[in-house]
Amino acid sequence: MTTTSTVVNARLDAPVVPSRWTKFRFFVLRLPILQLSVLLALILWLVISIPAFVNRLSIVSVLILAALLALAALGQTFVVLIGGLDLAIPGYIIVGAFISSNLAGGAGWPIPLALLMTVVICGLVGAFVGFVSHRYNVQPLVLTLGINAALVGGTLFVAKANFTSAPPDALRALTAINGTTFGLPIPPILLIVLAAVVLVWLFLTRTASGRRLYATGTNARAAELTRVHTGKVWTLTFATSGITAGIAGMFIASFSAGWSANIGEPYFFTGLAAVLLGGTTFGSIHGSYTRTVLGALILTLLSTIVLSVGMSESESRIIYGFVVIAAAFLYGRERHVRNRF
């Protein structure tokens, strides 16, 4: 007995010196070192295997693809941070794509009105999801599954399966590969996503609301006891997810100059993969949007490499699967039952 207590006392009194390995692990967990090194390795591989890749157009097109993916995964990052999952992303994307193509492009609506409509529709639907799943303790997974079917079906019905229109030229200029911003040879979409990254970083790390978001995700009950309105956090988070996915849908339709019935599906699954690959896990304190952007860049580069090697799109899916599992293996392991008492 005495020996045990002295050991405990010794631990309490003496400053705890973490071992080098523990320090290293915390370092890796806090900063996305691994993702950065994988990204660098992929860039090196691409540059060495295809030297012709290093020209403005191909670099910009890869960056645009990654930016669209990152934008579609912005809301999902927040939702995953509070421990949920938003399956309605394809629905929001299709709403945005429909509004930008058929209403702004086909029916000639002014772009600000189209943007406002996307924000209002997707925001309200998202807020409904967040509010209801928190208030009635429903798993957002099922709710968003239903919402997604309703959004996709409803939009296609309203559109009467008319896929002939494309977004107006002003929108398409924002995502054009040879687009310019204030004379700089950078497409505006890249700067928009960059601004989003900075804003989200500031929001998550430098504001009280950002801290509340993390607190809700890590332990909702503890957050509630520290007077965080978790219901408000859930409502706003899902609304944000809807809005950003809707806007991403507008840009995706602009980039591909039109839309189709399953325009959102790949962005949902790959977006989720980008979130997980970045190292954000459900209700985790280590997640952030910067990581998602890194994940999106890695996945885009990976698919570029896979396609350039001559493998097909479906084979790259297999690689995505292994990559997601491997990333989760390094980051997202849970505690064993016996250590959770």
Added chain:
Amino acid sequence: MNRIFAFLQQRPYAFALLLCIVLLALNIIVSPSFANPTRWPAILGTFAPFALVGFASTPSVLSGGMDISVGPLTTFISVIFIAVLMPAGLGSWYFSVPILLILATIVGMINGILVAVVRLHPVVATVGMLFILIGLSQTIAPNPVQAADRWSAGLARTLGFIPGALLTIGAAALIWFLLRRTAFVSNLLATGDSDQSAFGSGVNVTAVRILAYGLGGLFAGIGGIALAALLQSSESALATTYALLGLAAVVLGGTSLLGGRGSMLGTLFGAFAIYLIQQLLTAGGVQSNLIQFAYGIVLVVGVLVSATLLSARQRGKVQ
């Protein structure tokens, strides 16, 4: 009124059953031929993959996890059956059925190992598996391949005088019925309810979880055979369609996604309700996009109703 609610609360599947009865009546009113016994084998044949994907999602959900990859696994198995085994001359039932079922169970168990041993979040692990399975299906059969050997067609219509779908659904139901006689199902429910308590009372939580996902894989394998029997060609594009249908059936059937509460019977009714909604709207001449819309709304309303009116837990909280 309160007694009705109490009755429904005690039986999580009762809501789905009620929904089924109402929808069945509506179906018969809209298209009277629905009640014609000669059509039943074909109806059951189109329903079988639905029900089996739902069955496949159930054990993992009951264990407190989730398997998103069962839908793609069903498609994958049907693709393997038609595009790999049949051209290789292994298409006869005594070769193909054991191979397919063992393969499906192994895939399910890999999911179980990822969740229980490697301790990944169930959604993350099975999303990874979903990517792998969709990719494999599309790589093996980028374009639909017609079935060379058509013995399985009977499973979607009639074998002798019994509807073939009764065999596929019945096999899965029988397996579950037999397992309920063992300690496995109660251990499964205990694990899902609270894995800590189950672990503390000596349940081998890891083994139970692996077996639960393996069982889901097995049911998905039977579903794959039923799907192949129905389509008689390999449609790898269906993978994402079926991906989340099973979960919807599970939840409509009154099974809690938090684990430990629910039943296979509920899933059967849930799947049948979803199937009947689609049939009803198709028979009513509604456009397919509106069907999807209605399906989504019914899912949302169903989830909300079972979470508010029919949830004993919620009422307990209010009092």
